[in-house]
Amino acid sequence: MIKIASIAGSDASGGAGxxxxxxxxxxxxxxxxxxxxxxxxxxxxxxxxxxVFPLNENVLRSQLETIFKGxxxxxxxxxxxxxxxAVDLIREYLIVYNVKxxxxxxxxxxxxxxxxLNPELNNEVEKKLLPLAEVIxxxxxxxxxxxxxxxxxxxxxxxxxxxxxxxxxxxxxxxxGGAKLHDATKAVDLLFDGIxxxxxxxELINTTWNHGxxxxxxxxxxxxxxxxxxxxxxxxxxxxxxxxxxxxxxALNQWVGxxxxxxxxxxxxxxI
Numbered sequence: 001m002i003k004i005a006s007i008a009g010s011d012a013s014g015g016a017g018x019x020x021x022x023x024x025x026x027x028x029x030x031x032x033x034x035x036x037x038x039x040x041x042x043x044x045x046x047x048x049x050x051x052v053f054p055l056n057e058n059v060l061r062s063q064l065e066t067i068f069k070g071x072x073x074x075x076x077x078x079x080x081x082x083x084x085x086a087v088d089l090i091r092e093y094l095i096v097y098n099v100k101x102x103x104x105x106x107x108x109x110x111x112x113x114x115x116x117l118n119p120e121l122n123n124e125v126e127k128k129l130l131p132l133a134e135v136i137x138x139x140x141x142x143x144x145x146x147x148x149x150x151x152x153x154x155x156x157x158x159x160x161x162x163x164x165x166x167x168x169x170x171x172x173x174x175x176x177g178g179a180k181l182h183d184a185t186k187a188v189d190l191l192f193d194g195i196x197x198x199x200x201x202x203e204l205i206n207t208t209w210n211h212g213x214x215x216x217x218x219x220x221x222x223x224x225x226x227x228x229x230x231x232x233x234x235x236x237x238x239x240x241x242x243x244x245x246x247x248x249x250x251a252l253n254q255w256v257g258x259x260x261x262x263x264x265x266x267x268x269x270x271x272i
């Protein structure tokens with residue numbers, strides 16, 4: 001059995017974070033493990049306002065000991081971290097256990113508003129974790145933040161952003177353009193390996209039921225790497241996975257809706 005780990009926040013609504021990651025790992029046929037950095041909750045009586053509750057440093061370290069020292073993982077994905085000590089602990093364990101298949105989902109902004117969550121913590125992630133990543137998976141907003149490009153509206157700007165981000169250490173940069181590019185008729189993403197650019201297009205699913213899409217995409221890429229696919233193969237398969245999930249999305253309540261990772265079961269094939 002192939003083992004894989006997610007280090008991220010727990011989303012009480014079930015659509016994002018650790019919950020989305022573990023669902024994805026299961027759909028790939030992997031044994032998923034989780035180290036929870038924080039718990040995110042939502043208030044039904046306050047228009048779905050979010051709250052975040054970081055876990056104690058010792059609790060997080062104990063989880064990492066269980067996963068890395070006690071079991072081991074073929075790949076690791078990180079998401080929302082929440083604290084400086086989470087960044088430091090993750091860096092420590094990635095280095096000590098020589099993790100190669102590390103996928104960094106840089107949860108740096110409130111994606112619905114395009115607002116920076118925590119500039120100081122973002123700088124620590126950029127300095128301490130980017131150089132360890134096999135793949136970083138920024139959204140368009142996060143690519144703007146990491147590259148310093150004020151507004152990315154087209155492929156050429158995505159390429160410039162990818163080059164800048166790659167220069168900060170990750171071996172591959174995968175920018176999720178999706179439907180955010182100007183006049184997009186397809187979901188357009190970009191992969192950069194330091195030499196070559198690969199534009200990845202697929203069907204554009206116009207839906208607001210996309211809570212947790214970024215978490216799911218990075219988890220799917222990590223799953224592909226754990227299985228033994230190349231980065232490009234893992235991303236192409238993850239793209240198919242996300243499209244299938246979005247096509248079967250559904251409303252959770254009047255505020256938010258989620259994709260449906262299990263929809264992939266209908267035609268799951270480990271081929272590109």
